[in-house]
Amino acid sequence: MARFYVTTPIYYVNDVPHVGSAYTTVNADGLARWHRLLGDDTFFLTGTDEHGLKIQRAADENGLTPQEQADQTSERFKEAWKLLDISYDDFIRTTEPRHRVAVQQLLQEIYDNGDIELETYEGPYCVSCEGYYAESDLIDGVLCPIHLRPVETLSEENYFFKLSRYEQPLLDWYAAHPDFVQPDSKRNEAIGLIKGGLRDISITRTSLDWGVPVPWADGHVFYVWYDALINYATAVGYGSEPERFEQWWPHVHHLIGKDILRFHCVYWPAMLLSAGIEPLPHINVHGFLLVGGEKISKSGQKLTAITPAELVDEFGVDPLRYHLLRHTPLGADGEFSFEAITERYNADLANNLGNLLSRVATVVGSKCDGVGPAPSPASPLAAVAAEVYGAVAAAWDAISPSDALDATWRLIRETNAALEAAEPWKADPGPEVDAVLGDALEVLRIVSILASPALPTAPAEVWRRIGLPGRPAEQRLPHAAEWGGYPGRLPVEKGPPLFPRKK
RNA sequence: GGCGGCGUAGCUCAGUUGGUCAGAGCACACGGCUCAUAAUCGUGUUGUCGUCGGUUCGAGUCCGACCGCCGCUACCA
Numbered sequence: 399m400a401r402f403y404v405t406t407p408i409y410y411v412n413d414v415p416h417v418g419s420a421y422t423t424v425n426a427d428g429l430a431r432w433h434r435l436l437g438d439d440t441f442f443l444t445g446t447d448e449h450g451l452k453i454q455r456a457a458d459e460n461g462l463t464p465q466e467q468a469d470q471t472s473e474r475f476k477e478a479w480k481l482l483d484i485s486y487d488d489f490i491r492t493t494e495p496r497h498r499v500a501v502q503q504l505l506q507e508i509y510d511n512g513d514i515e516l517e518t519y520e521g522p523y524c525v526s527c528e529g530y531y532a533e534s535d536l537i538d539g540v541l542c543p544i545h546l547r548p549v550e551t552l553s554e555e556n557y558f559f560k561l562s563r564y565e566q567p568l569l570d571w572y573a574a575h576p577d578f579v580q581p582d583s584k585r586n587e588a589i590g591l592i593k594g595g596l597r598d599i600s601i602t603r604t605s606l607d608w609g610v611p612v613p614w615a616d617g618h619v620f621y622v623w624y625d626a627l628i629n630y631a632t633a634v635g636y637g638s639e640p641e642r643f644e645q646w647w648p649h650v651h652h653l654i655g656k657d658i659l660r661f662h663c664v665y666w667p668a669m670l671l672s673a674g675i676e677p678l679p680h681i682n683v684h685g686f687l688l689v690g691g692e693k694i695s696k697s698g699q700k701l702t703a704i705t706p707a708e709l710v711d712e713f714g715v716d717p718l719r720y721h722l723l724r725h726t727p728l729g730a731d732g733e734f735s736f737e738a739i740t741e742r743y744n745a746d747l748a749n750n751l752g753n754l755l756s757r758v759a760t761v762v763g764s765k766c767d768g769v770g771p772a773p774s775p776a777s778p779l780a781a782v783a784a785e786v787y788g789a790v791a792a793a794w795d796a797i798s799p800s801d802a803l804d805a806t807w808r809l810i811r812e813t814n815a816a817l818e819a820a821e822p823w824k825a826d827p828g829p830e831v832d833a834v835l836g837d838a839l840e841v842l843r844i845v846s847i848l849a850s851p852a853l854p855t856a857p858a859e860v861w862r863r864i865g866l867p868g869r870p871a872e873q874r875l876p877h878a879a880e881w882g883g884y885p886g887r888l889p890v891e892k893g894p895p896l897f898p899r900k901k
Numbered sequence: 902g903g904c905g906g907c908g909u910a911g912c913u914c915a916g917u918u919g920g921u922c923a924g925a926g927c928a929c930a931c932g933g934c935u936c937a938u939a940a941u942c943g944u945g946u947u948g949u950c951g952u953c954g955g956u957u958c959g960a961g962u963c964c965g966a967c968c969g970c971c972g973c974u975a976c977c978a
Binding site: 420 | 903904905906907912913914915925926927928933934935936937938939940941942943971972973974975976977978
């Protein structure tokens with residue numbers, strides 16, 4: 399059986415969910431749902447990243463323990479994903495014991511291979527921040543950029559990962575695996591980073607204890623990023639269930655935003671190579687959603703601080719998900735706006751899909767006594783449906799949800815045109831009217847399945863209204879997309895508009 | 902500064918290895934229809950494919966320069 403393992407980044411719990419994290423997560427969810435339709439054994443992972451100085455500091459400010467701080471914010475992510483109907487199979491938290499075990503084992507592996515060495519780190523340190531700065535970040539070369547107080551030079555013994563040894567191995571892997579990092583523009587960026595030269599990286603800290611302890615050295619904890627990356631391995635059994643890990647790891651796909659490209663496309667693969675874990679994951683890098691050209695942020699003004707919950711209130715879960723998947727192709731940055739989501743909603747959901755259901759249900763009511771007829775095997779729409787299925791499958795395979803939805807809506811448009819040509823509402827009841835209405839019902843059946851990865855709710859309602867038992871998400875492709883699946887002689891219910899027009 | 906990315910119709914974007922590549926959807930205009938959520942169907946307008954050169958029989962599609970925008974340069978998708 400085919401397997402598919404998809405991950406989102408684990409979100410850092412110093413922030414609450416915003417539209418950007420929703421964007422990544424909804425895309426991952428769409429992919430997971432698509433693969434479940436294919437009947438693949440699918441594993442969808444998301445979670446939260448909970449170690450590090452920022453968390454410890456936030457906890458101190460709030461009078462909480464770091465764990466309590468992490469518990470609270472982690473819960474916010476779970477709530478957000480519930481609201482968005484995110485069908486994750488596992489929600490990992492880096493403070494869980496299973497993760498500690500995996501981190502210690504993986505990094506011990508690297509240590510044993512000789513790729514981790516103790517070195518002295520020396521640099522400008524701000525006591526108030528309890529952290530080091532790069533010389534270039536200092537104000538006037540001597541002041542902490544946050545506290546505007548003089549920094550002092552401190553040195554600390556840290557363990558370093560010998561990343562510099564992996565320049566060539568990484569370049570070799572990139573050369574041998576053209577689809578390692580997608581899209582190509584991001585792949586080139588990653589290769590550029592590597593060719594620019596890799597420095598060894600500090601992976602432990604002694605100045606704080608909110609982290610995974612280094613097994614071979616008391617007083618050291620792993621630096622948050624190197625513990626975080628390992629979550630993808632932890633969740634499928636690294637360190638605890640070797641056979642499970644072997645099964646899933648070859649099928650892993652990471653979805654990430656461009657801000658963490660360096661970590662995922664350079665550091666993480668190098669760590670895996672060092673630990674002897676192959677193959678390397680597939681990585682798909684997407685851009686940012688911008689509001690008015692600006693990056694979304696929780697601290698921005700009202701527009702950029704828009705939350706997923708507000709959008710769900712305004713548009714509903716399905717329309718928000720549809721817009722996120724359809725509007726901004728994975729890869730480059732995209733613009734997010736109320737105008738755009740409203741346009742999408744009206745044009746695609748209300749006018750095309752929703753209205754198709756309405757008009758078909760009405761005519762079935764008047765010409766067929768409300769009993770849906772079967773489609774005709776020779777319908778011209780059968781060929782369109784077959785073509786569309788091919789395009790949809792290819793698009794999901796290429797991790798292009800927007801193309802998959804675009805193709806699906808082509809079928810809806812063709813069906814509206816076919817109805818227009820046949821004008822069943824003018825004709826007398828009979829085989830010809832039955833055929834064209836049956837075809838339209840068949841399209842609604844197929845579209846319900848093909849749209850279900852994006853829309854978790856509405857397609858099930860379409861399915862029910864055209865009299866089908868079960869749910870679209872329970873169907874199995876490609877068989878379920880073959881023309882002729884609508885059996886006919888089923889009660890068709892009109893019901894209220896599926897997506898009432900906005901404004 | 903270094904490295905990298907982007908610039909195609911009003912908007913969001915497609916455009917494999919150079920030769921119906923000047924496109925799709927939305928928006929807009931006109932016409933049709935009235936089953937349908939003022940929905941739908943048909944037709945159509947807009948672009949010197951950032952600029953200037955070059956390679957070529959032929960270039961959004963390759964090369965160079967330039968202009969504009971942006972990203973990364975060690976911890977926010």
